[in-house]
Amino acid sequence: MNKPIIALDFSSKQQVEEFLSRFNEPLFVKVGMELFYQEGPDLVRTIKAMGHDIFLDLKLHDIPNTVESAMRGLAKLGVDLTNVHAAGGVEMMEAAKRGLSGSETKLIAVTQLTSTSEEQMHSDQLIAASLHDSVLHYAKKAKQAGLDGVVCSVLEAAAISEACGESFMRVTPGIRPADAAADDQKRIATPQEARLKGSTHIVVGRAITKSENPAASYGQIKNEWSGLL
Numbered sequence: 001m002n003k004p005i006i007a008l009d010f011s012s013k014q015q016v017e018e019f020l021s022r023f024n025e026p027l028f029v030k031v032g033m034e035l036f037y038q039e040g041p042d043l044v045r046t047i048k049a050m051g052h053d054i055f056l057d058l059k060l061h062d063i064p065n066t067v068e069s070a071m072r073g074l075a076k077l078g079v080d081l082t083n084v085h086a087a088g089g090v091e092m093m094e095a096a097k098r099g100l101s102g103s104e105t106k107l108i109a110v111t112q113l114t115s116t117s118e119e120q121m122h123s124d125q126l127i128a129a130s131l132h133d134s135v136l137h138y139a140k141k142a143k144q145a146g147l148d149g150v151v152c153s154v155l156e157a158a159a160i161s162e163a164c165g166e167s168f169m170r171v172t173p174g175i176r177p178a179d180a181a182a183d184d185q186k187r188i189a190t191p192q193e194a195r196l197k198g199s200t201h202i203v204v205g206r207a208i209t210k211s212e213n214p215a216a217s218y219g220q221i222k223n224e225w226s227g228l229l
């Protein structure tokens with residue numbers, strides 16, 4: 001079972017170091033925009049040197065040439081996983097993949113954000129399809145572009161596995177323990193539902209980072225995800 005990916009949604013290196021010091025094991029962590037825009041590539045190198053796996057979540061979405069060049073730079077960081085928005089199109093996703101060539105970094109595409117509801121998608125994006133079909137469509141486009149998988153919600157993971165193959169990654173944020181608040185997320189699920197409904201990876205932020213005891217919360221989520229609870 002893949003380790004839960006902890007979203008390090010902090011604004012400083014100091015906060016990250018304090019948080020990571022509570023764990024005595026190698027983790028799979030996500031560095032997103034908040035942290036990367038404050039601390040830059042140096043912190044990514046520092047976390048890597050500590051022995052943790054890294055998902056660099058910058059959600060690139062631009063013209064193919066710009067994304068390819070940006071990915072060429074990110075490839076040098078040696079992260080394990082990074083992402084683009086599938087809405088950038090197949091040509092952009094292919095360019096992103098070219099930019100990463102020669103590196104070990106896996107590439108996935110965000111389909112519809114887990115903070116998006118079907119009503120919002122209809123009204124904000126003027127997409128007439130169901131949210132499920134939109135996510136599935138983006139997943140097929142990501143597969144066509146040669147990507148390693150997608151970011152989706154647990155609710156779409158099984159259908160994507162069926163359409164794109166079991167080895168195609170389904171990285172699912174919006175994970176909450178059963179009694180926790182949804183916050184700004186719309187398509188949420190528990191770690192147990194993620195395991196039963198076809199996720200290959202779960203991404204967990206606030207349920208761990210805002211916990212009184214992050215290591216204990218991580219342990220509990222990890223056990224539920226692995227089927228040990």
Ligand SMILES: O=C(O)c1cc(=O)[nH]c(=O)n1[C@@H]1O[C@H](COP(=O)(O)O)[C@@H](O)[C@H]1O
Binds near residue numbers: 057
């Ligand atoms: O690409 C992502 O990681 C991502 C995609 C998505 O659709 N939804 C989503 O929540 N995320 C990220 O996953 C994390 C979820 O955080 P929590 O809601 O605090 O667990 C955040 O860092 C988001 O940026």
